Amino acid sequence: MSTTLSLSMLLLPISWAVSAERVIDVHNDAGLRRALSDAATGTTIRVAPGSYSPGIFIQDLRGTADQPIVIEGADPDRPPEFRGGGTAWQFSNCAYLTLRNLAVRGQSGNGINIAFVGVDGATVRYNTIYRPDRWVIRILQETTAPGFPPCRDGRFEHNLVVFRAADLATVVNIGPNTDPASFRFTNNLWFCEDRPQSSRPQLPVPETSSLYGIDPQLEAPDRRRFRPLNPQAQPFGAHAMPDGNP
Numbered sequence: 001m002s003t004t005l006s007l008s009m010l011l012l013p014i015s016w017a018v019s020a021e022r023v024i025d026v027h028n029d030a031g032l033r034r035a036l037s038d039a040a041t042g043t044t045i046r047v048a049p050g051s052y053s054p055g056i057f058i059q060d061l062r063g064t065a066d067q068p069i070v071i072e073g074a075d076p077d078r079p080p081e082f083r084g085g086g087t088a089w090q091f092s093n094c095a096y097l098t099l100r101n102l103a104v105r106g107q108s109g110n111g112i113n114i115a116f117v118g119v120d121g122a123t124v125r126y127n128t129i130y131r132p133d134r135w136v137i138r139i140l141q142e143t144t145a146p147g148f149p150p151c152r153d154g155r156f157e158h159n160l161v162v163f164r165a166a167d168l169a170t171v172v173n174i175g176p177n178t179d180p181a182s183f184r185f186t187n188n189l190w191f192c193e194d195r196p197q198s199s200r201p202q203l204p205v206p207e208t209s210s211l212y213g214i215d216p217q218l219e220a221p222d223r224r225r226f227r228p229l230n231p232q233a234q235p236f237g238a239h240a241m242p243d244g245n246p
Helices: 029-038
Strands: 016-018 023-026 044-047 056-059 069-073 081-083 089-092 097-100 103-105 120-125 128-130 137-139 152-157 160-163 172-174 184-186 189-192 218-220 225-228
Touching: 023 029, 029 044, 029 056
Parallel strands: 023 044, 044 069, 056 089, 069 097, 081 103, 120 152, 128 160, 137 172, 152 184, 160 189
Antiparallel strands: 016 023, 218 225
């Protein structure tokens, strides 16, 4: 997907513009933060390729089932990268929010602290996860105050996970006051580089329709090119996302 630029937008030092369809194109950190502040139901924020600062905290960003809020890389083949820091993205009290075509790497804590941290229904799908450190997935509960259900009903599907056993303490980090039995794992590919025979992860519930121990033969991960060349792996991960992004 290409960005939509206008001359007036190019003259703005923070590089942001809003179209009549509530599409906001951004090209730098200031523009991204302004777009996030201005986002409303039905807004799509398209982030141009490049490097962006991590440590983004978003609270109360809420779409609806019919009009979700979407934050996406403008070019799926060149996703914007959020590198380093403690956390790349952290969301609190958000609903009907879709993230896609973003790259995060090198965080000391969480890359994107949204999936399965105090959620009441969340789906993580069509992601390529490469060499995570300490864990792949976290199921945590940040508060037990009245009105907050246990973290529950998460779905992890159509993902491509390449990991090293030596880098992980566990595949799924499960905290107290959560409901891991309500989660669903399906249609994923898991490949353990240093122990392929141990590629099948230990999950809180049985997984269905998934593949294990098949090397996806990523194109050039050292150059951030994660397209799988192995035909068996091509239905999984970021490059397998269908047109229309259901």
